[in-house]
Amino acid sequence: MLSLSQKVILAEGWTRRLIAFFGGAIGVLALAPFSFFPAFFVPMTLAVWLIDGSSGESLWASLRRAAGAGWWLGFGYFVAGLWWLGVAFLTDADRFAWALPLGVVGLPAGLAIFTGLGFALARLLWSPGAARIFALAAGLSAAEWIRGHVLTGFPWNDFGMALGANPVFAQFASVGGLYSLTVLSVLLFSTPALFGAGKSSRRVLVVSLAAFLALALFGAVRLQDKTDSVKGVKLRVIQANVANDEFRVDRKAELLERYLKLSDRSTSPQTTGLSDVTHVFWSESVFPFLLSRDPASLSTIASRMQNAILFAGAARAESAGGHTKYFNSLAVIQRGEIKEYFDKMHLTPFGEYMPFANVLARVGLTQFAWSPGAFDAGQYSRVLTAPGLPAVFPLICYESIFPEEVAERLSDLNARPGMMLNVTNDGWFGVTTGPYQHLSQARLRAIEQGLPMARAANTGVSAIIDPYGRLVASTSLGVEAVLDGSLPKALPATFYSQHWRLAPAVAWLIVLVGALIRPRKI
Structure with a gap:
């Protein structure tokens, strides 16, 4: 009997697209007002398996297949996370109701292009074993940064908000800001894809668990501080x-x-x-x-x-x-x-x-x-x-x-x-x-x-x-x-407020090095 990971890796056609779409939609439960951060394990774990299943006859075919899966995952995430934009078109329904699909479907479809780009970048760095979650973190965090800047930018519901919506985990933003949380969110929430993948993967799983605990401890200790008025x-x-x-x-x-x-x-x-x-x-x-x-x-x-x-x-x-x-x-x-x-x-x-x-x-x-x-x-x-x-x-x-x-x-x-x-x-x-x-x-x-x-x-x-x-x-x-x-x-100036250009660059460098630990294999 095929395992869940094998079923996702081998999925084709509309089965593959729907897995990606609904996986992305489930990830929205990590955002406000739900703030159920474990939900983000679903889209990020599926992302690893979907890219695992993106092999093609050529590099270009592999990249296209990965980008397609990323687009569908992003489309599900943005439709579920931004459906409320449609309400604005009904405020003056006589004038704008006809354009409602532009907000509810059109904008998510456009934003999903960045997720597809992130999957393609990750596929370029892909290799067997634990290094592939570093490749995913490098690709998606770079794509999210681009989304936050291109055409005036729209970083709404950045993947880093999976941690940023939780008041304990969010405390790390005082050190690394949103885009460092993006790197950590992709990296940490994708680790379940490594279960049963060898000794090096087990080490990464242990490190991932330690990172979650360290983030929680840092946040909990910081939140013990009282503020005067x-x-x-x-x-x-x-x-x-x-x-x-x-x-x-x-x-x-x-x-x-x-x-x-x-x-x-x-x-x-x-x-x-x-x-x-x-x-x-x-x-x-x-x-x-x-x-x-x-x-x-x-x-x-x-x-x-x-x-x-x-x-x-x-x-x-x-x-x-x-x-x-x-x-x-x-x-x-x-x-x-x-x-x-x-x-x-x-x-x-x-x-x-x-x-x-x-x-x-x-x-x-x-x-x-x-x-x-x-x-x-x-x-x-x-x-x-x-x-x-x-x-x-x-x-x-x-x-x-x-x-x-x-x-x-x-x-x-x-x-x-x-x-x-x-x-x-x-x-x-x-x-x-x-x-x-x-x-x-x-x-x-x-x-x-x-x-x-x-x-x-x-x-x-x-x-x-x-x-x-x-x-x-x-x-x-x-x-x-x-x-x-x-x-x-x-408070006194935070580390991020003083070094805001440096913080995400360091995070990207770390994941990029991690992605290149093993030789590329596409």
């Missing part, structure tokens, strides 16, 4: 849960009143309203109008916010030379005056600008997010400042999923900030797994940098996160909520 700072995060169809200019007074009432809500005997709060955070794109050009609204904010300082998402316009630019921005407002702005630097394709806009407009596809025109990208990294608060490093929407961009922007600053602020509107995606995945990736940035984070999300999940990635306080998804809490103190 910044004295005199009382934060309030507002989750207004505004539906997208309510976000209209004709309802601007009603929307502003809703935010102001929530901001002054009594939540406990110790916090009876704005008089007991120092800083208030509203979510991304709160206003369906240009706040800087609406003195009446600014006057209303001044009269109602008392002495609290407000951080709020607010689109802004800038005119020069007869041309007007629009920015998705975060404003600091004190006594009704906008003191500072940060303009979002990494715009969301299709949400805030349209790649190939002229072509896509002909088929009726335009950007989803409200804007008087297509948004322009901000050009400068900066911190925002407010009395009583440490310097704030702003991240608007999915800027929080790019580990190296965050690290580079922070390294460009003159001084290390005391916190990060992530404002977002995940209301496009309803009560699905998407907002939980977004939160999971944002909290990994806190661990990488050793900085606390306040997170204001229109529909959730809003949170105050300490520099170890622990949720000091958080809301439920899809509800109106007011979140109060103190601000945890930042």
